[in-house]
Amino acid sequence: MMLSNAPLAQALMALFILAAASPASAQQALTPERAAKGKAVYEKRCAGCHGLTGQGDGPAADRLRPRPRDFKTAFYKFGDTVFGKLPLDAAIFRAVAEGLPGSSMPGWKDVLREEEIWDVVAYIKEFSRKFARLKERGEKLEPLEIGTAPKLTETDVQEGKELFLKNCEKCHGKAGRGSGPSAVALKHDLGDRIWPRNLTKGWTYRNGNSIENIYRTAAGGITGTPMPSHLESLQPAQVWKIAGYVDTIVQRERPKTSEVIIGKPIEGAPPAGPDDARGAEAAATLIPLVGQIIEGERWFTPTLDSVQVRALYDSKMIYLLVEWDDPSASPLAEPNDKFPVNEPDAFAVQLPVTIPAGMEKPYFLGGGQNSPVILWKWTNGGAVETLSSTGILKAEPFAGPAASALSANATYVDGQWRALFTRPLAGGGDGDLTIETGKYIPIAFSAWDGNNGEKAEQRAISIWYWLLLEPPTPLTVYLWPAIIGLLIAGGELWLVRKTNQHAHKKE
Amino acid sequence: MNTIRLCVGAACALTLLYTAPAGAATVKGVISTPKKAGAPEAIKVTKDHAICGAKPLTKEEMLVSGAGGLKNAVVIIEGAGKAAPGKGGIAQQGGRFEPHVITLPAKSKLEIKNNDGISHNFHSFGFENDPVNFSQPGEMKVKVVDKGFDYPEVIKIQCDIHEWMNAWIVVSDESAVAVTGADGSFSIANIKPGNYTVKVWHEKLGEVTQKVTVKDGDNQVNVALGK
Numbered sequence: 001m002m003l004s005n006a007p008l009a010q011a012l013m014a015l016f017i018l019a020a021a022s023p024a025s026a027q028q029a030l031t032p033e034r035a036a037k038g039k040a041v042y043e044k045r046c047a048g049c050h051g052l053t054g055q056g057d058g059p060a061a062d063r064l065r066p067r068p069r070d071f072k073t074a075f076y077k078f079g080d081t082v083f084g085k086l087p088l089d090a091a092i093f094r095a096v097a098e099g100l101p102g103s104s105m106p107g108w109k110d111v112l113r114e115e116e117i118w119d120v121v122a123y124i125k126e127f128s129r130k131f132a133r134l135k136e137r138g139e140k141l142e143p144l145e146i147g148t149a150p151k152l153t154e155t156d157v158q159e160g161k162e163l164f165l166k167n168c169e170k171c172h173g174k175a176g177r178g179s180g181p182s183a184v185a186l187k188h189d190l191g192d193r194i195w196p197r198n199l200t201k202g203w204t205y206r207n208g209n210s211i212e213n214i215y216r217t218a219a220g221g222i223t224g225t226p227m228p229s230h231l232e233s234l235q236p237a238q239v240w241k242i243a244g245y246v247d248t249i250v251q252r253e254r255p256k257t258s259e260v261i262i263g264k265p266i267e268g269a270p271p272a273g274p275d276d277a278r279g280a281e282a283a284a285t286l287i288p289l290v291g292q293i294i295e296g297e298r299w300f301t302p303t304l305d306s307v308q309v310r311a312l313y314d315s316k317m318i319y320l321l322v323e324w325d326d327p328s329a330s331p332l333a334e335p336n337d338k339f340p341v342n343e344p345d346a347f348a349v350q351l352p353v354t355i356p357a358g359m360e361k362p363y364f365l366g367g368g369q370n371s372p373v374i375l376w377k378w379t380n381g382g383a384v385e386t387l388s389s390t391g392i393l394k395a396e397p398f399a400g401p402a403a404s405a406l407s408a409n410a411t412y413v414d415g416q417w418r419a420l421f422t423r424p425l426a427g428g429g430d431g432d433l434t435i436e437t438g439k440y441i442p443i444a445f446s447a448w449d450g451n452n453g454e455k456a457e458q459r460a461i462s463i464w465y466w467l468l469l470e471p472p473t474p475l476t477v478y479l480w481p482a483i484i485g486l487l488i489a490g491g492e493l494w495l496v497r498k499t500n501q502h503a504h505k506k507e
Numbered sequence: 508m509n510t511i512r513l514c515v516g517a518a519c520a521l522t523l524l525y526t527a528p529a530g531a532a533t534v535k536g537v538i539s540t541p542k543k544a545g546a547p548e549a550i551k552v553t554k555d556h557a558i559c560g561a562k563p564l565t566k567e568e569m570l571v572s573g574a575g576g577l578k579n580a581v582v583i584i585e586g587a588g589k590a591a592p593g594k595g596g597i598a599q600q601g602g603r604f605e606p607h608v609i610t611l612p613a614k615s616k617l618e619i620k621n622n623d624g625i626s627h628n629f630h631s632f633g634f635e636n637d638p639v640n641f642s643q644p645g646e647m648k649v650k651v652v653d654k655g656f657d658y659p660e661v662i663k664i665q666c667d668i669h670e671w672m673n674a675w676i677v678v679s680d681e682s683a684v685a686v687t688g689a690d691g692s693f694s695i696a697n698i699k700p701g702n703y704t705v706k707v708w709h710e711k712l713g714e715v716t717q718k719v720t721v722k723d724g725d726n727q728v729n730v731a732l733g734k
Contacts, residue, residue: 073634075638083638083639083640083641084631084633084637084638084639084640084655085637086637130637166626166644167626167642167644170554170626170668171667171668181553181554182554182667182670185553185667185670186667186670189632189638221640221641223638223640224638225640226628226630226640226665226667227640228628228629228630228640228641228642228667229640229641229642230641230642232641232642232643232647232650233641233642233643233644233647334553334554335553336551336670336671337550337551337670338670338671
């Protein structure tokens with residue numbers, strides 16, 4: 001169709017060009033001038049981690065896992081190309097603009113203008129001569145074709161599960177939690193230890209968690225890592241089915257956390273173990289964990305990132321059910337040559353010695369000199385013990401005359417530990433905590449992944465949270481409304497009768 | 508396979524000696540190390556025991572004969588001729604790569620076999636050459652990588668599923684290359700007399716170079732690594 005109105009056509013054309021240029025990923029010509037401008041931005045914003053020469057060796061690099069990208073080797077994990085191939089410009093742009101969730105790479109789109117991000121993309125490509133060589137060879141990068149997700153039936157998803165168990169389970173584990181038998185011996189190409197993604201935690205996916213993103217990674221692999229491409233061995237349709245299955249096990253949003261763990265009163269038989277369905281009667285609270293980087297041997301590379309806590313109690317006992325994902329149950333039954341370190345996994349619940357009257361709590365990191373805490377510590381294959389602690393480096397056997405009888409029962413299934421701590425509400429006496437209902441009790445957690453070499457103060461920790469054992473609802477709460485209801489009904493009946501009598505008299 | 512290669516090599520050398528007795532030489536010798544290696548350490552097999560543990564596996568990174576000969580060292584006579592692209596091969600078999608070290612002319616194809624019937628992956632750690640990493644399930648008995656070994660480089664190969672499985676591919680554009688046998692010996696025929704640099708590489712002991720003058724007939728070149 002011809003437009004007869006020339007100015008309108010021009011205006012439409014201008015609009016079209018603007019629209020085409022406005023998406024953040026629109027390709028820009030990456031000229032040497034651009035790269036020169038990008039250098040200034042890079043040195044200000046990026047060099048702290050990625051290093052002045054782009055080799056991923058900035059001052060902060062040693063503290064980061066995964067390490068910052070080394071632009072010289074040009075092993076870009078998420079390049080929208082198949083394993084080992086150089087990345088598309090748009091993929092580098094996306095990583096800079098949006099950041100990489102679950103890593104230390106922030107998104108820069110709120111700090112840098114789009115033009116500046118393109119400048120940086122032009123500059124970081126200059127660190128590797130592979131980009132220039134590609135040009136010399138007259139070759140072009142082939143984008144990994146994704147297309148749109150096909151409609152998948154239940155049968156497709158079931159097939160996807162079978163393909164997953166055949167092709168992905170060795171590393172990602174039966175339940176997708178990254179706990180396959182090969183998970184404990186993986187290395188990044190540049191030497192760092194690396195773990196397969198826990199596919200159930202969608203919010204930690206580096207490169208997006210849509211079904212298309214899942215397909216892209218499963219099909220093309222992740223350059224520089226043990227994650228292989230699968231298009232050599234599977235048809236795209238089969239990879240889509242795998243993506244469709246992963247889609248059913250992924251939780252995309254990080255669950256909301258809460259300051260307070262509400263303990264639920266129960267009647268009848270208490271939970272017999274960590275897998276008892278009674279545990280699920282209490283609401284779960286997700287508690288984030290971070291590496292302990294304050295005292296002693298600091299720990300920047302924890303593998304455990306959160307624990308889910310439920311609390312129940314009856315007239316005598318408290319039942320604390322904790323669940324956390326761990327890529328392996330260590331010590332390993334079959335330790336490997338690659339990472340011979342093999343400490344036991346462990347978990348500790350931290351509580352004050354007495355319930356504080358106000359808001360003041362003991363020091364969160366294992367208590368303080370004048371504010372001791374107790375620890376309920378479970379160690380895989382070892383004892384369950386109550387410890388006294390006046391600091392993270394000062395946990396000792398229980399200091400008081402007697403600690404209340406503590407037991408813990410733990411199971412490990414497909415990448416997840418579930419442990420049930422059981423203890424009488426009453427403390428054993430001086431130096432031991434007596435748990436009361438209706439009171440806010442500070443509570444904190446520590447977890448050790450032994451296969452990651454975690455021991456002593458090298459562990460994942462939480463800050464203080466609150467444990468509140470919700471008092472059972474007293475009978476009067478139900479009784480009073482009934483009594484009031486009866487009274488009102490009675491009053492109304494009386495009124496009706498009186499009115500009727502009055503009316504009769506008038507007649 | 509190696510025997511065939513050797514026979515063919517020997518036949519070629521003989522033919523050349525016969526037709527051009529004045530222009531060809533053979534460089535042979537022993538690559539050795541004073542390092543005592545002892546019996547190779549057993550590998551801890553942690554999965555797929557039925558296949559990977561069928562024959563006991565031992566570490567192959569340092570194989571030294573009683574006389575000090577070093578197995579799996581690569582000898583390259585630099586400047587003796589350009590390699591023609593061809594096809595190399597390596598197999599995943601019994602939970603190890605066979606052979607453990609291969610040489611490959613630059614721009615060659617590589618045929619990777621999976622003789623185990625279980626899932627492996629083939630992960631190359633190239634820097635000059637783009638790394639590759641693909642899964643090779645049991646049904647994929649043969650996979651040919653058409654391109655990607657273009658530039659001379661020592662490339663480590665790893666199966667990540669079986670963490671102990673690794674191998675080395677020495678990509679070279681030189682035609683005069685050899686991998687040492689169990690006694691550390693090698694033999695490269697059909698070299699024009701002249702002055703050359705011999706480069707020796709070993710996965711644990713690194714790289715040394717040595718200047719040699721090659722004359723007609725047999726030339727003995729012995730190199731010691733890890734002194």
